[in-house]
Amino acid sequence: MIIFGTKGYLYQLAVLTLLCGNCGNPAAHTLRKRVTKFTLFFVPLFPVSTKYLTQCTFCGTERKVTEEEAGQLQAQGAGGGQPYGHPQQQPYRS
Numbered sequence: 001m002i003i004f005g006t007k008g009y010l011y012q013l014a015v016l017t018l019l020c021g022n023c024g025n026p027a028a029h030t031l032r033k034r035v036t037k038f039t040l041f042f043v044p045l046f047p048v049s050t051k052y053l054t055q056c057t058f059c060g061t062e063r064k065v066t067e068e069e070a071g072q073l074q075a076q077g078a079g080g081g082q083p084y085g086h087p088q089q090q091p092y093r094s
């Protein structure tokens with residue numbers, strides 16, 4: 001008997017202050033990476049899918065982002081990014 005399936009892993013990459021497209025509040029957003037791996041006998045072998053998400057901590061709305069956007073947001077969070085209220089800061093739409 002062969003036992004196989006999938007298991008999900010969630011990694012928090014950064015916490016950023018962004019303007020939420022749903023509630024309109026400038027709130028903290030967590031940038032997360034969700035990886036689903038194929039398992040054989042409960043041993044994770046290889047990733048089946050990878051998704052990047054941001055979640056508003058005020059209203060809980062999640063938004064999918066591309067890998068490129070996630071890299072830019074992670075660099076912004078690690079480097080201090082733009083100060084809050086800077087004119088170049090763009091809100092996102094869900």
